[in-house]
Amino acid sequence: MARFWLTLWLLMGLTGLAIAEDFDALFDDDVFADVEVRTQPTESHWHWQNRLDWQAIYNTRRDGASDEERAYSGWSANRFYWQPRLSWQPATGVGWAGEARLGWDSIFTLRDNAPWHPDDRDTREWMAELREFRFWLPLGPGSLSYGVQTETLGLLDGLSVLNVLNAQDRTVPGLASPDDAALPNRSAIYSTALADYRVRTGVVQLFYPDRLPPAGSDFNPGGQSPRLVKPGEADLGAYLAMSRASGPWDWQFLIASSFDSSGYLTVNEGELERRFSRVNRAGAAVSRVQGIAIWKAETALVHNLEAAALMPGPQGPVPQGAHRYHQWQSALGAEWNLGQANLVAEVRHNQTFQQDSELELAGVTESSQQWLLAMRSRHWRERLEMNARVFGQGFDADSGVIAGLGIAYDWRDGMTSELNWLTYREGNLPPLQQASGNDRLVLSSRWTW
């Protein structure tokens, strides 16, 4: 009998060893005892948020830099921004939001003896702008939003041919991501659904041009600030966009009439002017999800672009008159979601109709290409982010390249520091012609609360 119980005990023990481990020891009842969870009471209708930004730019002079570029080597910017935001939202679909940006660049104090250009100083030393000031409410079967706001169209991120409603901030070429670079305009946007389509239509009531490096800054050291000839307030822009998501496919169709925010240079009564042409655009975009990839394509017919040739003369540039032209613009892109990393590749082609010698003089080529490669990877539970991007003008690198490497670290919730290195290779792109003498190191920190 004793042998029977011994055998049973051995068998039970062996069976238990084979199928079980001491899992309970893995669990500690107090593992979260040190964590206090503060769940917020019901959200207030009012929300107040602040953001402080600091950004410093260091120019690392390259061999071959011009004398003007040498003058800006070393620290060329030390900016502080305060960006408060207040919003009121009594119910879903109804609300008001206002966000301002107030900035100061202390480099003009720190390097008081440097040869700062008055235009550069006027533009950068003190800055105040509205980033958002709008209200929204339900209207009929849809929703109306009116005020200073941003509207992004198209499906591609970097080289979209449809995302034309908002001007871009290009003061530090290659630094800002597409969503940070968009400058809001004043518009009224109505969105609704029509069968399976999302419909967005709007009018742009106040036009903003692209923000370019001011004359006399380190990105435009020898330049002259053109006078901006803005379209009047009566010259509205308008658009209609219809979108549909169907399984893995996304579609978008767009017609828009708006001013080209990049503009063109001309001379009027001896003064350099930047003018803006009204451009009509009809286009479509499609994307398809396939596993970890999204494939994207956009195409548009663009009518009424303008360019002006400036011939050098003894008294300065002589205008040759503005020429209208039309283009077929198209872009292809793909984005791969690799879990901790994202990879984006995009290419854009512009084809000019009825190209002639006068357009050639104005710098408009029969065809032009741009391409973009960008990669972003996140580590340490999304505390650390590394990114790399290359933007090229033309398929051959000789037409100009902007390349950047960046690293960002989250010290805590809402507090991030970032270091970016930017290098420019001179080419056809106007900012590159001015910027290529120096590489830039950009340090920045952001605190949001």
Add this chain to the structure above:
Amino acid sequence: MKRSIVTLVATVLALPLAWGQSADDIMARVDANPEPQSQRSTMTMVLVDQRNQQRVRQIQSQQMETETANLSLLFFLQPADVRGTGFLMFDYHQPDRDTDQWLWLPSLGRARRIAGSDQTGSFMGSDLSYADLSRRHLEDWRYQLLREEEVSGEPVWLIEATARDQSVVDRTGYQRSILYVRQDIYQLTRAVHYTSTEGLIKLMNIPAFEQHGDYWLPGEIQMVTQRGGRTEHRTLLRFSERDVNYPANPNDFTLNRLERGL
């Protein structure tokens, strides 16, 4: 004597059956637990690293079950720098159909489609993966009943779940899991997940359930990542202001709704 030993071995090996239910029966019962047709809540997620530094994410969440998919709409309330960011997801019941996902960034003013990524990746830096938040398909795993135990005074079954094939491992990141199933309510209360990375395990713990009508729902989910027995990172997910079976409308889970924002 030989016959006695054979009988004894057979008896010992058949012990799980003697408990009345097989592991497959129990897991089928767990899978058949009723789930609300809709629910909304505020989720607070606390991420704790090795140095005890905490990061907090707070999310307004709505979910709705339809015949074809589980629809989710999330908006971030915290941290401040991502407040208003929205996420719309259609998680289809068909196992071979990819999840549709869109992200709304207020600064961009546009909903962006996101490709289905590696589901084993971390959900917003937490210890939960996207696969942890998706429904587990019963047929993807082989189950074996290990033993009975008590957790916090409640009797539980310990069940080992082993991935049926490599595709399941690739999709979930787990080779096998030890599941603790409460016997009174057929709910998973603890789990030990063995990842495909050697020595890396994830411990899931649900300390308490809340009863909402016919439904038992976790009030809190704890997840701990350990490597070689050492805790690397912890996540606490707590639900508050939960509203179960509220009158949800499929029109509240559309791109138009996502683009209206928080």
